[in-house]
Amino acid sequence: MMGTRLPTDPEGVVAWLRERGADRLIGMETQSCDTSSRLKGRIRETPEDFFVSEVLRSGSVATSLTYRMNGEGDIPVYVLSKTDLDTITAIREFSTALGLKPWEVKHLGLKDRRAVTYQFIFPTSFRGTPPPKLHGGKWEASIYSMLGRPLRPLDLCGNLFWILIRLRDPVPTPELQGLLSEFTRRVCETGFLNFFGPQRFGGRRPINHVAGYLIARRDYDAAAEVILGTPSGSDDEALRRARTSFLEGERRRELQTLARSPFILERSLVKNLVRYEGDSRESILKLPSYLLRFLLESFSAFLFNLAVSRMKGGLLSWKAQEGMLYVPLDDRASPLTICVRATPSSLGTIEDDLNKRKAVPAVVCPGFLVKRALAKELGQIMAELGVSCSSFYLRERPEAGYPGQIRAAMTIPRTISAAPTGSQSVFLRFFLPRSSYATVLLRELLAR
Numbered sequence: 001m002m003g004t005r006l007p008t009d010p011e012g013v014v015a016w017l018r019e020r021g022a023d024r025l026i027g028m029e030t031q032s033c034d035t036s037s038r039l040k041g042r043i044r045e046t047p048e049d050f051f052v053s054e055v056l057r058s059g060s061v062a063t064s065l066t067y068r069m070n071g072e073g074d075i076p077v078y079v080l081s082k083t084d085l086d087t088i089t090a091i092r093e094f095s096t097a098l099g100l101k102p103w104e105v106k107h108l109g110l111k112d113r114r115a116v117t118y119q120f121i122f123p124t125s126f127r128g129t130p131p132p133k134l135h136g137g138k139w140e141a142s143i144y145s146m147l148g149r150p151l152r153p154l155d156l157c158g159n160l161f162w163i164l165i166r167l168r169d170p171v172p173t174p175e176l177q178g179l180l181s182e183f184t185r186r187v188c189e190t191g192f193l194n195f196f197g198p199q200r201f202g203g204r205r206p207i208n209h210v211a212g213y214l215i216a217r218r219d220y221d222a223a224a225e226v227i228l229g230t231p232s233g234s235d236d237e238a239l240r241r242a243r244t245s246f247l248e249g250e251r252r253r254e255l256q257t258l259a260r261s262p263f264i265l266e267r268s269l270v271k272n273l274v275r276y277e278g279d280s281r282e283s284i285l286k287l288p289s290y291l292l293r294f295l296l297e298s299f300s301a302f303l304f305n306l307a308v309s310r311m312k313g314g315l316l317s318w319k320a321q322e323g324m325l326y327v328p329l330d331d332r333a334s335p336l337t338i339c340v341r342a343t344p345s346s347l348g349t350i351e352d353d354l355n356k357r358k359a360v361p362a363v364v365c366p367g368f369l370v371k372r373a374l375a376k377e378l379g380q381i382m383a384e385l386g387v388s389c390s391s392f393y394l395r396e397r398p399e400a401g402y403p404g405q406i407r408a409a410m411t412i413p414r415t416i417s418a419a420p421t422g423s424q425s426v427f428l429r430f431f432l433p434r435s436s437y438a439t440v441l442l443r444e445l446l447a448r
Contacts, residue, residue: 004306004384006213008222010229010247013207023443026201026209027305030312031443032192038447039179039426041167043439047084050115051162052438054108055431056155057334062118062144063160073148076130077122082139086113088264091121093136098123103290108156109434112199120144120151157334158433165446170423180418180426183445191360191412192444193308193315196301197437205232208265212299215292216391220281227269228258251278265291285396292400296392300365300402303385307363307378308409315361315409320350325362325373327408328353334433335360335408341373360410367404368393411436418445 007013007025016025023029044050053063062079082090087110088102095105104125111117121141123130134141171179202208207230214223229247231240242257251273259270268291272283284292314321324342327335339362342350353359364373366382371389374382382388393401416430432438 004381013230026206027302028195029309040447041165044114045166047114049164053118053160055157057157073146075147077144078141079144080121080141081118083116085138087111090139097134156434160431161438163428165426167424176420184416191410194408194411195305195440197439200301208298209302212295216387220284224280289400296402304365306381310377318354320347326359327362328359333412333414339406357412360408362406363409365405365407367402370404
């Protein structure tokens with residue numbers, strides 16, 4: 001590679017997707033295992049093919065909507081069940097039903113849209129007696145418990161998955177069983193690269209990190225064009241024409257059509273462009289802080305993915321390396337909050353923990369608070385793109401900046417089962433620690 005680059009306009013995004021594919025656009029340039037023995041199949045043909053439930057460290061599993069008004073606190077914790085709906089839309093509708101703003105309802109993680117998902121959510125400023133049940137068109141929520149404090153991200157242990165893979169062609173049962181057996185053995189023994197999955201970047205329209213990159217570069221006009229001008233597979237003819245006209249300079253005329261986009265980000269940006277008379281800088285900087293931070297965080301996730309791709313050899317060697325970061329794991333392979341940098345005196349201890357799979361290597365997700373922990377490969381990528389850690393701080397909107405984090409670069413599934421359900425489908429059940437993506441694990445089994 002001559003140098004790291006990202007497309008900076010809608011035409012470039014579309015061309016990149018056509019020529020290189022979505023994986024490379026979001027920084028996933030490799031796979032953990034270079035093997036040709038992969039299945040050709042489809043996931044999520046129906047939402048019911050992909051089932052996921054959050055699991056708390058306390059052992060609570062969010063698969064029951066049973067009314068449980070117990071606990072001694074005053075913070076109502078709900079279990080939200082949704083089908084074929086993204087988390088942000090579900091929470092917006094849930095907050096409206098409670099008479100709250102979306103940012104007054106917290107969650108522990110985004111869940112797949114085309115799936116059946118169960119997750120814990122809770123309002124932070126609700127007063128009065130909470131309704132035991134609420135529901136919308138594609139979601140329902142029931143009280144799980146009353147807590148004395150809000151749930152925190154670290155309260156989430158991970159997620160349970162039940163996934164049906166529909167094969168394109170029949171595979172003889174013995175061959176299928178052998179391939180699945182080898183897959184489960186390999187991922188449990190050696191793990192897989194812990195990439196951020198496509199959901200983080202926009203799914204089938206992966207532009208969140210591109211917009212975040214342009215905001216980090218303070219190129220607000222280009223960011224607005226990428227957000228509003230990049231087509232989506234769900235666009236109708238009127239929306240496709242509006243995007244084209246918008247890019248050709250007919251901004252004001254097309255805002256009314258673009259305002260009915262299914263994407264919250266687009267609707268918020270259109271509203272601001274009307275209010276601020278087409279000023280892209282003002283319109284983007286006045287986006288809700290959670291949306292602005294999410295774009296910057298998506299760009300940071302892209303940098304993480306690209307760094308992990310380039311560090312593949314060292315990560316998969318499971319050898320302690322001086323200067324590298326490592327995080328210990330709990331008994332369910334979920335990363336703990338502490339992190340250590342390998343020194344000459346600690347290499348032996350870290351190597352022992354790596355061999356026992358009690359620790360994994362970690363890589364920084366860049367942000368304005370993690371300037372001193374960058375791996376060499378990550379620093380080089382950022383220099384090639386013309387950004388620094390301070391790029392993630394917005395002086396005009398400090399609350400919307402992204403501070404960064406240290407993230408496990410490998411994931412080791414503790415429990416996974418895979419079995420044929422005939423000659424043309426496979427059923428998988430597994431648990432992944434928080435912040436790991438099932439779609440990334442499935443890349444190791446399915447052909448691209």
